Amino acid sequence: MTTRSAPQVMSRHSLPCTTSPKRRRSSGGPRSQWHSEQTSLIYLKTEAGVGAGIILEHQDGDPTARRLVDEAAEALTAVVASAGVLLDVDMVVIGGIWGEFSPAFLEQVQEGFQTVVDRTGLEKTVKVKGSTSSAGCDLPGAVGLVIDDWLNPYSSDTVDSAPGPRREGECSSRSFRTMTPPQEGRRDLILTREGTQVAHRRYRVMGVAGLALLAVLVAVQWAGGALAQDQQGGEPIVLTVLNYLDATSPGAEREVEEVWNAFERNNPGIKIVREDLFLEPFHQKTEAYAAAGRLPDVIYMWPGGRSSTLHTQRLVKDLTPFVDPMRDEFSEAALVPQAGGYLAELPIALTATHVLYVNKELLDSLGLQIPTTYEELEEMVPALKAAGKDVVLMGAQDDWVVQSTLFSMIVGRLVGDGTMDEIIAGRAEFTDEPFVKALRFYASLFEDGVLSRRIFQTAYNEVNPLFASGKAPFLIDGDWKVGNFLTDPTTGEALIPPEEQENFVMTVFPAIPGELNHNTTSSVPGVGFGINAAIPEGSRKEEAAWRLVGWLTSAEAQRIRLETGAAFPSRKGVTSDRLEPLAQERSRFYGRVGGTYVLDNVLDSKVYGPLNVGLQEIGLGLSTPEAVAASVQRAYDAWKAAQQ
Structure with missing residues (x-):
């Protein structure tokens, strides 16, 4: 199973340069037209003091500001790669402050994007360019619609008090907002209190470009990642999960309710932030996360080719020490070393x-x-x-x-x-x-x-x-x-x-x-779930992640999937008296053939x-x-x- 090779054709759309409703009332000017080889639309957001900092003024001399510039490039790489691969684009244009920031910054994002494209098997060269369009416009670049607002030190929420006159049709200027230094140990991009405003913009922009929703979902996924730090004081541990699910299948409802929701009900100290994808979007998203170093805490995996990046780069933990105490409960064929030479995922099935x-x-x-x-x-x-x-x-x-x-x-x-x-x-x-x-x-x-x-x-x-x-x-x-x-x-x-x-x-x-x-x-030994290798060994988060993987591969969860026809168990002795005739036929099938x-x-x-x-x-x-x-x-x- 792999990614389709797509024709190397630039996606071309004409987009109007629109201001936000708030600015449009202030300027009173007509909308101008802006034409670009536009390919994607990305939303990112940082909380004051966590993400951008006062980086434009201090990036050369302040190590914290420099770190945040690198972090912004890493964040852009993940989102550009995720959306760009899904939409099969050849060029991404970043507008606003970040589009004009520096050639080295854009090159860093482009290299990361190209890495993901190469891994997916698409044979093409991609480019990331900066736009010099007005920094105040919402759509002056294919990517960077809201990067300007969200990843620069000039706040849109002070725009009406910005000094200086506005010319007819011009997007408003920005006033400077001082941002507090980053909190120690906090490096993750997260959503801020302006979430309601974000939702408003999302729907307005979708009417123009039809692409913003994808980017918002990526930003939300990162929000979960930021909250997923190993927390103290008894607060819930938050686990991010990238899951493979055919939402149209008859068993999807039971999978969500009786497997995923049941886990949270039985483990109130663990909160799951789950992203469900199917077919190629899932594999493309996996490569994007891997390239950006933003892999979720728990991830659905294949034992080989489709997940080779995770295996060969050892981006997930070796689960052998976790499994050894209960090894005899599984079919031995399910526990053979996988593509990286170790047990990177615990199979939920034989396939x-x-x-x-x-x-x-x-x-x-x-x-x-x-x-x-x-x-x-x-x-x-x-x-x-x-x-x-x-x-x-x-x-x-x-x-x-x-x-x-x-x-x-x-x-x-x-x-x-x-x-x-x-x-x-x-x-x-x-x-x-x-x-x-x-x-x-x-x-x-x-x-x-x-x-x-x-x-x-x-x-x-x-x-x-x-x-x-x-x-x-x-x-x-x-x-x-x-x-x-x-x-x-x-x-x-x-x-x-x-x-x-x-x-x-x-x-x-x-x-x-x-x-x-x-x-x-x-x-093949079946698909299953792996744990992000970056989770500290012995941490509360590692314990929570293994508890989740253990439940997802438990006899009870495998019985549910057997009944819904989703998977044939990798555990020994899993059966059910609720199997429909075709599910029973599947059980008999394995005893009749070789592999x-x-x-x-x-x-x-x-x-x-x-x-x-x-x-x-x-x-x-x-x-x-x-x-x-x-x-x-x-x-x-x-x-x-x-x-x-």
């Missing part, structure tokens, strides 16, 4: 990324049976098309889907983990016959009519109702897809009602000609990124197996050279 979901009732109605070989599947194509049906459905608009849920299985069957180990070690190549053969077989799925190019136009969750309604007898996805078909406890409805779930089977792709391994899926590598778990993102894109290109007829193999090998060679 099979490839499942062939079968609608038996539909096959029976057409006089067909579940195929055991690829040849049998291919023979079904004419009959299914004559009946107006697709053969195999996939929601593959995002490029990770094919690689993770289909091609990894194909490689496991035709290449094998042993040969993949040789390729990863550099003793064999992607251009060798075994890997190219796997790509050729994948291409044949489209040539034979088993897969349609329409899969690349189908969004990931849009495929769920198509399969449930009988659009095709087969669906390829991961084992987690079960959760989308179960009963939603908030509505009492299910895409596949429990009384119909007996008609569905979970199996794997039929035997492939020339395969080395039979009846296998692609699987091989998931490619984005064993390859670096700089290698599997080009592979993901190449698989889409093959399916669309835009590239060949040989060309994609050569592209992936070049990416591997470049990655390997960078490791020297």
Whole structure:
């Protein structure tokens, strides 16, 4: 699963230079128009004495002011990277005081932004520029709308008493507000008492740019980070969490209420500030936080590729000492060393990324049976098309889907983990016959009519109702897809009602000609939660973070996810008498199949990124197996050279 490579096209918007309502009444001037290669809109806020200080006057001679300048650059880097990657921009323009501050300041932000872009697999160069537009305007830069107000020593709340005349149409001048020195030990950006004013501006600006809400959420996340210091005097410990959650899934309500809210009810001394994201926005946000050094206290993680930055840079703690006292309660497969060579996250599940979901009732109605070989599947194509049906459905608009849920299985069957180990070690190549053969077989799925190019136009969750309604007898996805078909406890409805779930089977792709391994899926020790390595060892915060991770991986929490179809337990003996038939089928599935590598778990993102894109290109007829193999090998060679 990885980030889509996006076209390198500058986003262009025309924005009016507007003053705030307060200033507009004072100046009485008309709005002027300002045109920019605008790409994002960022909100930051510091509390007097914590964030900016009197930095313009004293940054060269005062170490505290210098530190705060560096902190402001770090803060801007995190927010610019987070919003910039999500919105796929090529340039960010910072307006106001900070846009004119110094070339070195802007270069620092640009370097951090580029680092995040490189990690996500987007092959492009980004730029951060400063704007010399009037420092009093709210929209004189793509980024920095409110940086001017919030990160400089000139306060907007004294603007009406500012000296000097105002010219027609000019944004108001600023008066100087003395700010108290930083409090000892306080370095975090936080929201101030002017939160109501911030909300007002947020909605006003969204009508113009439509981008401010994202930035406000980032600022709020930092606010939680500031409060998450290890507090004394019995005050609650605040833990920031970046969580992966499909809010549209039927089990989301139970996950939030019975797992997250239950923890806070049972632990009144711990407050959770949680950010829920799904699919690519989650992974992009993770990279942004990691690059800026602002990782949340507890973070949802993969055991390898998708979270390789966290593993290889050791940004999260080794959980082995925490787990050892209860190690025998978990499946040993869940506790093997992960991408960084240690146990960076405690898995909540075991995961099979490839499942062939079968609608038996539909096959029976057409006089067909579940195929055991690829040849049998291919023979079904004419009959299914004559009946107006697709053969195999996939929601593959995002490029990770094919690689993770289909091609990894194909490689496991035709290449094998042993040969993949040789390729990863550099003793064999992607251009060798075994890997190219796997790509050729994948291409044949489209040539034979088993897969349609329409899969690349189908969004990931849009495929769920198509399969449930009988659009095709087969669906390829991961084992987690079960959760989308179960009963939603908030509505009492299910895409596949429990009384119909007996008609569905979970199996794997039929035997492939020339395969080395039979009846296998692609699987990994599951996702789970890690703890920020920056939390002091032995601190109250570390204790609180482990208590949270322990609960999230507890038998009770895993039972809930088993019932909702969200995950198959990593703990031994977790079961339930409330499982719907399809959830029971998932439990049986694991005992029927073997497992091989998931490619984005064993390859670096700089290698599997080009592979993901190449698989889409093959399916669309835009590239060949040989060309994609050569592209992936070049990416591997470049990655390997960078490791020297």
